[in-house]
Amino acid sequence: xxxxxxxxxxxxxxxxxxxxxxxxxxxxxxxxxxxxxxxxxxxxxxxxxxxxxxxxxxxxxxxxxxxxxxxxxxxxxxxxxxxxxxxxxxxxxxxxxxxxxxxxxxxxxxxxxxxxxxxxxxxxxxxxxxxxxxxxxxxxxxxxxxxxxxxxxxxxxxxxxxxxxxxxxxxxxxxxxxxxxxxxxxxxxxxxxxxxxxxxxxxxxxxxxxxxxxxxxxxxxxxxxxxxxxxxxxxxxxxxxxxxxxxxxxxxxxxxxxxxxxxxxxxxxxxxxxxxxxxxxxxxxxxxx
Amino acid sequence: xxxxxxxxxxxxxxxxxxxxxxxxxxxxxxxxxxxxxxxxxxxxxxxxxxxxxxxxxxxxxxxxxxxxxxxxxxxxxxxxxxxxxxxxxxxxxxxxxxxxxxxxxxxxxxxxxxxxxxxxxxxxxxxxxxxxxxxxxxxxxxxxxxxxxxxxxxxxxxxxxxxxxxxxxxxxxxxxxxxxxxxxxxxxxxxxxxxxxxxxxxxxxxxxxxxxxxxxxxxxxxxxxxxxxxxxxxxxxxxxxxxxxxxxxxxxxxxxxxxxxxxxxxxxxxxxxxxxxxxxxxxxxxxxxxxxxxxxxxxxxxxxxxxxxxxxxxxxxxxxxxxxxxxxxxxxxxxxxxxxxxxxxxxxxxxxxxxxxxxxxxxxxxxxxxxxxxxxxxxxxxxxx
Numbered sequence: 001x002x003x004x005x006x007x008x009x010x011x012x013x014x015x016x017x018x019x020x021x022x023x024x025x026x027x028x029x030x031x032x033x034x035x036x037x038x039x040x041x042x043x044x045x046x047x048x049x050x051x052x053x054x055x056x057x058x059x060x061x062x063x064x065x066x067x068x069x070x071x072x073x074x075x076x077x078x079x080x081x082x083x084x085x086x087x088x089x090x091x092x093x094x095x096x097x098x099x100x101x102x103x104x105x106x107x108x109x110x111x112x113x114x115x116x117x118x119x120x121x122x123x124x125x126x127x128x129x130x131x132x133x134x135x136x137x138x139x140x141x142x143x144x145x146x147x148x149x150x151x152x153x154x155x156x157x158x159x160x161x162x163x164x165x166x167x168x169x170x171x172x173x174x175x176x177x178x179x180x181x182x183x184x185x186x187x188x189x190x191x192x193x194x195x196x197x198x199x200x201x202x203x204x205x206x207x208x209x210x211x212x213x214x215x216x217x218x219x220x221x222x223x224x225x226x227x228x229x230x231x232x233x234x235x236x237x238x239x240x241x242x243x244x245x246x247x248x249x250x251x252x253x254x255x256x257x258x259x260x261x262x263x264x265x266x267x268x269x270x271x272x273x274x275x276x277x278x279x280x281x282x283x284x285x286x287x288x289x
Numbered sequence: 290x291x292x293x294x295x296x297x298x299x300x301x302x303x304x305x306x307x308x309x310x311x312x313x314x315x316x317x318x319x320x321x322x323x324x325x326x327x328x329x330x331x332x333x334x335x336x337x338x339x340x341x342x343x344x345x346x347x348x349x350x351x352x353x354x355x356x357x358x359x360x361x362x363x364x365x366x367x368x369x370x371x372x373x374x375x376x377x378x379x380x381x382x383x384x385x386x387x388x389x390x391x392x393x394x395x396x397x398x399x400x401x402x403x404x405x406x407x408x409x410x411x412x413x414x415x416x417x418x419x420x421x422x423x424x425x426x427x428x429x430x431x432x433x434x435x436x437x438x439x440x441x442x443x444x445x446x447x448x449x450x451x452x453x454x455x456x457x458x459x460x461x462x463x464x465x466x467x468x469x470x471x472x473x474x475x476x477x478x479x480x481x482x483x484x485x486x487x488x489x490x491x492x493x494x495x496x497x498x499x500x501x502x503x504x505x506x507x508x509x510x511x512x513x514x515x516x517x518x519x520x521x522x523x524x525x526x527x528x529x530x531x532x533x534x535x536x537x538x539x540x541x542x543x544x545x546x547x548x549x550x551x552x553x554x555x556x557x558x559x560x561x562x563x564x565x566x567x568x569x570x571x572x573x574x575x576x577x578x579x580x581x582x583x584x585x586x587x588x589x590x591x592x593x594x595x596x597x598x599x600x601x602x603x604x605x606x607x608x609x610x611x612x613x614x615x616x617x618x619x620x621x622x623x624x625x626x627x628x629x630x631x632x633x634x635x636x637x638x639x640x641x642x643x644x645x646x647x648x649x650x651x652x653x654x655x656x657x658x659x660x661x662x663x664x665x666x667x668x669x670x671x672x673x674x
Contacts, residue, residue, distance in 0.1 A: 020580070020610065024610075075502060075505075076505055076506060096610075098502075098578065098579045098580075099501075099502040099504075099505075100502060101473050101500055101502050101503040101506070102395060102473070102475065102500045102502060102503070103402075103432070103470070103473055103500070103503075105400075106395075106400050106401060106402070106432035107432050107433055109400050109432075110400070110401070110431070110432045110433050111433065123579075125609050125610070136609070137609040137610040137640075138609045139607070139608060139609050139638070139639035139640045139642070141642075142638065142639065152555065153555060154553055154554050154555020154556065154558075155553060155555070155609055155610075156551075156552065156553020156554070156555050156556035156557075156607050156608075156609070157553065157555030157556050157558075157559055158555075159553075159556070159607050159609060159638075159639060160555075160556050160559065160607055160660060163607075163638065180554060181397075182395070182397050183395075183397060183400045207555065209554070209555055209558055210558070212397065213397065213398050235555055235558040235559045235562055236558040236561075236562070237562045237565070238558075238561045238562050238564075238565035238571075239558055239561065240541065240543065243541050244539065245539065245541075245554060245557070245558050245576070246538065246539045246551070246553070246554025246555075246557050246558070246576035246578070247554040247555075248501070248502065249397075250554055250558070254415050275562070275566065276559065276562070276563055276566075276661070277559070278661055
């Protein structure tokens, strides 16, 4: 089953004809993602990588019935594109763009929650169910199919962790990138809820970083009783306070959002704490024995 | 992106918010000249972005013109927590009866803007919220519906204002909202907002931070407002601002001897943690963001290697969006132009890794597949004599 995306999930690509959109669409199709349509306003009626292209999401939706969208549209236009997919009734929109203005993100997320659409991102690497389907830009050769779920704010940290698990013979059910913040459409907590119900997931790796509140929120959720083992790693232990560490949301301000606070909350909630991806395979093996 | 006080006040004024009479001085002579138009007593304020300016001595009062040369030359050049003062704001000193507070910022857990008011100004709002929570009022703004002026009036009454003061305060908060919305602000804050003896309201200080992710639609504003002359082409401030010009999103200097370059925020922080766990100390950290070109890779090496006391440079690449063939091209281009004796440790994995590694090998550059091995190697190189 996996979560969010599986073999056969019907995928729409917004921004399919751009440089990155077209390069990554080719890779997704080769991986097995079921891309049924693309949208680039002004390029309707063409085909790209063998995929029909439409001028609007509404037209694409009527003709090809996509369930989810991956949006390669750049920052200043990304929330408009995501709103279009939300209004067309798609259940999930993955927003990759890094530089989406905060005010656009707030409107997009408010709109999504009114329409019950899940938004992953912005500034995310996407979501991959290894061996089944990917909606994102992950280097998929580092991933392998299996029964451990990964939830990560950072894309690159999820690649690093999946690589280490794969090298240790532990595959992944679904790997979700939440994005750089400081606002998230999809959080650790929401992913934990889905992994809890997923019959293909036995344990969850939670990857967090300094700044924001979503690890603490996840800790509260885990503490209320979570049936599957959770291994957590929070990076940024050595980050200087007051500096944005590459993600807009990764900053310690007024003593809040430190790695230590998050680690303590997660440990108290019952998660096993790793200091680096290298320690994760042994912790998972111990829990699943 | 944070603006200087004098820039923030210019924008406040454009939006109808009263500010003290004042002008910018880059030299003590200019300060004297200004005092002929704006009469003492004066306030002399260091224009720096670092917080805690007042405690560091960056704000001085000046009762008569004779003192001004001394005071101005004392504050100019003053080092406020590592930031050199390059300009002064010279302002009239007003007759203040009491100080209050007004701001708009993002409420991140709730993903919406929020108005914040307090009957206590002149102190950090976090401190007030901890010590006197009942003196701080908040109003959440729906991101889709937007702001309505009655919310500012409610904020005013919530902090205990009455009658004409409600109107003055809420007009100022409405002005703050225009700024917040129009300029994609992360924070716009008046602290303190002075209530003068004559009953009028004036913004004594102003903070304005713009959302970096909106830079493309704020270029008009940034081109229009008065700027400080660019800083000298050396030193930390130059290296910081030049890193921005080179397109490096994150550039941080610390006090160690290892340079770190990463192509992801999370993997970069992990690298810092692992280096630190092994007893290594970071001198400079660069994170390159997404969509990295060979040119940016090359420029980032330039930025990291020109810093003094970098004994080893660790480059951790694990690309998804970012292509390893392009990164390898950037690394070999840099080394062809600027051969260096500083050891460079490359970790390369991810999209097009085989192509990237082949490019490195052809130039005799080694690489690691495993991050921990690369970190160990870097830490031990930094200790070699």
